[in-house]
Structure formats: structure tokens, C-alpha cells
């Protein structure tokens with residue numbers, strides 16, 4: 438009865454695949470899977486359950502996922518140099534909630550980055566954290582808006598004695614001063630949670646700060662922004678065993694049951710890719726972000742953080758108020774197949790959230806398909822032609838993007854070479 442509708446859904450999926458393969462994709466929270474990782478989707482694991490831990494499941498039929506999950510947990514501990522890894526959360530928000538649910542008691546004081554300062558909604562009163570406490574205080578910022586004001590934060594910690602301070606953001610240009618506040622936090626038994634959703638790959642690639650080594654109590658993340666993973670969440674820590682067991686129960690049974698075994702298997706593949714190619718990828722990504730920021734600045738855009746070198750991550754933030762708003766600019770770019778998102782900037786009041794001054798750009802996906810600094814220069818030119826000169830650039834965008842269709846920093850090429858017989862073998866047959 439609904440066969441026609443099914444065909445329509447299939448067509449929409451095809452359209453999406455073709456469209457985004459031809460766009461310049463600059464959403465800072467997205468990335469692409471390698472073909473090798475992508476081809477693992479839809480395996481038998483997509484139909485199964487495996488509640489509990491490997492070797493101690495509540496279900497039978499789990500021996501192979503046990504092996505995969507154990508490999509993944511071990512590899513993450515090696516990559517992030519930590520004692521504990523929790524891989525069952527199915528998203529970054531789910532990972533945050535798993536922790537909050539076991540650590541934040543009603544009324545506890547928690548300090549966070551505000552939304553305009555880049556804090557994620559799951560850290561806020563209206564989001565996941567708000568289910569456990571309403572006592573949420575904003576971390577004070579320096580005048581530029583992109584750094585914590587350490588002196589004022591120290592003062593607030595002394596006065597308010599928060600149980601937790603949540604670092605890490607969605608608009609994330611520069612490292613957080615973890616080591617600088619670790620001592621005062623220790624004095625008042627304030628634990629530092631670091632949300633590495635955006636910068637996980639930069640940390641794993643050893644090109645960004647190392648939160649767990651600098652004093653963070655635990656680190657949560659989603660696995661699919663600067664990391665190569667399928668869309669999931671993780672929690673990592675060096676905390677004492679008995680404390681970890683509590684957090685672990687926050688993941689299961691606290692906030693998940695089935696933990697989506699096919700994307701877990703993909704994540705195991707992606708983690709091997711990261712272990713082999715991640716350091717180069719992280720270095721190239723940051724280099725590209727700096728190059729794009731520099732070129733946009735040269736074209737006259739108000740690129741944020743200029744006095745600090747624009748960025749030390751995969752992100753670039755631009756104030757586009759001169760062109761009406763981030764909403765208008767992002768829509769104009771989308772019509773031209775340049776995909777990025779509008780974003781509030783630190784100086785803005787919350788009421789601006791649907792027409793903010795800013796756009797946020799991430800270069801991690803275009804880096805993964807092989808673009809370098811020169812290509813960043815071309816992207817900056819296309820943005821300028823589209824927004825400043827008001828030209829239609831869609832055809833040039835599609836032509837330019839068509840040359841970058843392979844996912845690099847992966848085993849894809851090796852797989853293709855293996856599946857194509859060598860010339861001499863072809864002749865023999």
C-alpha cells in the first residue's frame with residue numbers, strides 16, 4: 438500500500454547523498470565517514486541488543502560485539518591516555534546526561550559557559566543539566582568574549598563553591614584554562630568536566646589541550662565532529678574505581694538501554710583510522726582553519742579572535758552584522774551550496790538566538806576530503822563573491838567540490854586497490 442511512499446523516501450535519500458557530495462560542507466559539528474566505516478552500517482548488529490558490559494551481558498548472542506566493544510574501549514584508553522572509557526552513550530548529550538544524572542544532586546551549583554559564549558544547550562537550565570539542578574551560573578569572560586576571565590572565575594568559585602564546572606563549548610576557538618583553575622577547584626572540591634564534543638579529534642591528534650592530563654575530572658564527547666566516528670558519545674576519566682562505577686551506571690541503566698551496536702562497530706573501525714591517520718588530520722585541520730580565517734579577514738570580513746590568531750581549532754567565527762544577520766548570510770550561502778550555520782556571538786543577548794550576528798564555520802569535513810590551505814583560499818573567495826559581491830556561485834561551487842570526492846585519512850584507497858585485481862592477474866584470467 439505504501440510502496441510508492443517508500444520509493445519517495447529512497448529518492449529523498451539519494452537526493453541528499455548527491456546534494457551534500459556537491460556542497461562545500463562547513464557545519465562545524467559534522468564530518469563524513471570513510472567508505473570502509475560507512476559500509477559497516479546495516480550489519481546484523483543493527484538488529485541486536487547487548488545491555489551490560491562485554492562478558493556480563495543481560496542478553497545472549499553477544500560474543501562478537503563483546504570483542505569489538507572491548508577493542509574500542511582499550512583503544513580509546515590508549516589514545517586518550519586514561520584509565521576508564523565508557524562507549525555506550527549514543528550521543529554527546531546522552532554522555533553528558535549519564536554523568537549529570539549520577540553527579541549533580543538537586544540544587545547543586547554548577548558553572549557553565551553561557552549560550553552566547555558558546556556553551557552547549559545540554560549544559561543549561563533548559564537542557565539536560567536543568568533536569569538535575571537549576572542553580573547554574575555563567576563563567577565570566579574576558580572582554581573579547583572568547584576566553585574565560587580566570588581571576589573573576591576564581592573569585593566566583595571561592596564565593597559560590599560550585600560542585601562542578603563545565604568547560605568545553607560549541608563555539609570553540611581557543612583552549613580552556615584548565616590548569617589555571619585546577620588548583621582553586623581542588624581547594625573547594627569543585628570537579629572539572631570537559632565537554633570535548635567539538636575538539637575530540639584535535640585532542641586525540643595531539644594538536645590541542647589534553648584535558649585529563651591538565652586536571653579535568655572527566656571528559657565527555659560526541660564522536661563525529663573532528664573525530665572520524667559514527668554518531669555516538671563517550672566518557673573518559675582517570676577517577677577512582679568506585680566513583681567510575683557510579684558514572685558507569687549513569688550510562689546504563691541510567692540513560693540508555695540498547696546502545697546501537699552497528700554504529701558501535703563503525704566507531705571501532707573509525708578509531709583504528711584515527712590511531713593511524715589522526716595526528717596528521719588534526720594538524721591539517723587546524724592549519725586549514727587558520728588559513729580560511731586569514732583569507733576571510735583579507736576579504737574584509739569581521740573574523741573573530743583576530744588578536745589571538747583567529748583560531749586554534751577547526752572553527753572560524755565571523756560577525757556578519759554588516760550583511761544583516763547570520764540567518765540571512767547562512768541562507769544565501771545555502772542557496773549557493775555552501776552549507777554552514779548561523780551562530781550567536783559572545784556579545785549578544787539571548788533574545789538574538791534566531792537572528793544572531795554570527796556565522797560559525799568548520800573546516801574539518803572539507804579537510805577530510807583532501808582540501809588544503811589553497812582550497813581554503815578559494816572557499817573564502819567564493820564566500821566573498823556570494824555575500825559581498827552578491828553573485829550566484831553555485832555552479833562554481835559544484836565544479837570545485839566535484840574534485841574532492843574521496844575520504845582521505847582512511848583505508849578506503851587500500852580497500853579499493855585490494856578489490857581491483859592487479860593488471861598482471863587480469864591478463865592471466
Ligand SMILES: Cc1ncc(COP(=O)(O)O)c(C=O)c1O
Nearest residue numbers: 466528529530557606607634659
Ligand atoms: C559542546 C557540545 N556538547 C555536546 C553536544 C551534543 O552532542 P550530540 O549532538 O552528539 O548529542 C554538542 C553538539 O553539537 C556540543 O557542541
